[in-house]
Amino acid sequence: MHQPFLTKWPFLFKLRLFFILLGLISVAAFLYLKVVPTGQIVYERDYEKALRSGKGFVYGFTPAERVDSSGAYPRLVGDPVYFSLFTPRTFTSARVLITYRDRLASKKPLIELGVLKDKIARNYDLQPAENRLLDNLDGKWSKATADGVTFWQKAKNYSDLAAFQKDLAANKLKDCADGPTSCVAVYNYSLAYDYRLSGIKKDKPLVIDQPLRGEHQFYVYVSQDSLALDFSFLDMNQDKGQDPISVNLYYGGDLIDSGSLDDNNPDPTGGITEEKSLSLAKKNLQPGVYKAEIKISDDVVIKKITSSSSKLSFINRIWPVSASGSLTLYTDTAYLLAKAFTPASLQTINFNNQSFALDEPYQQFEFVSSDSANSAQAIRLAKDDVILENNGVFSWAADSLFNPNFPRVDSHLDLGEIKYIVADYQEPVTQDDWKIATIDFSLLDSYRENGKYSFLISVPGLKEGSNGYLEIKSIRVELSGRTWLEKLKSLYEQD
Amino acid sequence: MSKIKIISREIFYFSFLLLGAFIILEIIWPNIILAYFNLNWLFGLGLLAGLTSLSKK
Numbered sequence: 001m002h003q004p005f006l007t008k009w010p011f012l013f014k015l016r017l018f019f020i021l022l023g024l025i026s027v028a029a030f031l032y033l034k035v036v037p038t039g040q041i042v043y044e045r046d047y048e049k050a051l052r053s054g055k056g057f058v059y060g061f062t063p064a065e066r067v068d069s070s071g072a073y074p075r076l077v078g079d080p081v082y083f084s085l086f087t088p089r090t091f092t093s094a095r096v097l098i099t100y101r102d103r104l105a106s107k108k109p110l111i112e113l114g115v116l117k118d119k120i121a122r123n124y125d126l127q128p129a130e131n132r133l134l135d136n137l138d139g140k141w142s143k144a145t146a147d148g149v150t151f152w153q154k155a156k157n158y159s160d161l162a163a164f165q166k167d168l169a170a171n172k173l174k175d176c177a178d179g180p181t182s183c184v185a186v187y188n189y190s191l192a193y194d195y196r197l198s199g200i201k202k203d204k205p206l207v208i209d210q211p212l213r214g215e216h217q218f219y220v221y222v223s224q225d226s227l228a229l230d231f232s233f234l235d236m237n238q239d240k241g242q243d244p245i246s247v248n249l250y251y252g253g254d255l256i257d258s259g260s261l262d263d264n265n266p267d268p269t270g271g272i273t274e275e276k277s278l279s280l281a282k283k284n285l286q287p288g289v290y291k292a293e294i295k296i297s298d299d300v301v302i303k304k305i306t307s308s309s310s311k312l313s314f315i316n317r318i319w320p321v322s323a324s325g326s327l328t329l330y331t332d333t334a335y336l337l338a339k340a341f342t343p344a345s346l347q348t349i350n351f352n353n354q355s356f357a358l359d360e361p362y363q364q365f366e367f368v369s370s371d372s373a374n375s376a377q378a379i380r381l382a383k384d385d386v387i388l389e390n391n392g393v394f395s396w397a398a399d400s401l402f403n404p405n406f407p408r409v410d411s412h413l414d415l416g417e418i419k420y421i422v423a424d425y426q427e428p429v430t431q432d433d434w435k436i437a438t439i440d441f442s443l444l445d446s447y448r449e450n451g452k453y454s455f456l457i458s459v460p461g462l463k464e465g466s467n468g469y470l471e472i473k474s475i476r477v478e479l480s481g482r483t484w485l486e487k488l489k490s491l492y493e494q495d
Numbered sequence: 496m497s498k499i500k501i502i503s504r505e506i507f508y509f510s511f512l513l514l515g516a517f518i519i520l521e522i523i524w525p526n527i528i529l530a531y532f533n534l535n536w537l538f539g540l541g542l543l544a545g546l547t548s549l550s551k552k
Contacts, residue, residue: 012501019509027516034527054531086526451526
């Protein structure tokens, strides 16, 4: 009698064939998930689900003292909080959807998400998740949105953003007597504007011999046609590992010059310090604002800066060290974030003639001056090794201080004089008691180590013990990258 | 030998061979398996199958 083909095979053979195929399919499936041939994949961490089959891709929030994991969902109780995203391959862009609800004490909370771009300088590309100051303008200010950019006007003086930008370029903004930087604010948007300082005919040289530690950036105003910057560094060699030095000079967002020094002695014995120097000199420059970026680790100190222009302001952050006595510097904003790096730096800070106690080391304190009208707020430090930060600029002399940036829309902004706001911002969507914020990132030049991208969630002003928190329900990351065909094509073109 | 013993013995072989293959993949590309799947489940399956195949009728 003719038997069907399969029944000729012994049972054991069929069973083993089944398991072999199952094993090969399993291995092939994991290899497919490793390569992601389509270039698109989604990784998600849902904190509502207690059981998980694997480790997942979104790794835990740190530092632990800023996270309360006792409830059903993790609560972020401090700022900032970091998490990692593991990916089996590199991608070019990410869309992060974060589902959360907040109980924040601030009336104007700001929630931002960032991806790490530079490990040495600890630079994060911060993007907005929620800006309630902007959300509260709905219905009160005139609003127009085009191509993802929103333009708010206190009084509708312009039909659209293009008409506004035309008057801005001509320095003839309506309802703005004191100049554009006094009546325009921005958020996550770079508004093109040719900032000029009046009354400066000739550049005067400036020497800053107060040592500064770690990465710094500054604006320098060039009124003539040349710029010379000389830097002296001290590599303290307290940490093992490389301490490269690089300085970049930008004009209008374009890199126009750079210099770098490799660390040829990353692990010297006995912690021997090394002095190094680097200079940049450019001629045939256009008058205007230039930005210098000094990219160094915290193991390197900037001993001295010599500039051919005395109009020099440090951007957002300054860290003076090794001072011989008390220090006086200036800032253009009415608030200050201060952190004592060592217990020896604890002191009373005088900020715009008001005293503020910096009485805990390693903690960031926020000091707010009662006089916001003063354009050059003096900061007097009795001791050094204090990290000072804000959204403005710092300088060592009041007449060096200048800030070419438009004010940023954050919880410290006083809307009183502001007439126009331009922002690249998407309000979060509300779903029941939760909000869903969508944030897009480019991952092209993001830092990735051991297969992980590093992210942070920032809620400025959120402090441990303040009873405020940000509760996270889920984090979903939609990744896009090259397909396997594009990858093969690029490899073929390389050959 | 009963079919149950044969099947449990084959599941035992399959589980530990697959576990070995997954461990090799993990050594070459860390987290390629563990991100999705906890290998302890496969180990547990192999152990259970092995014990079943060894048990007396």
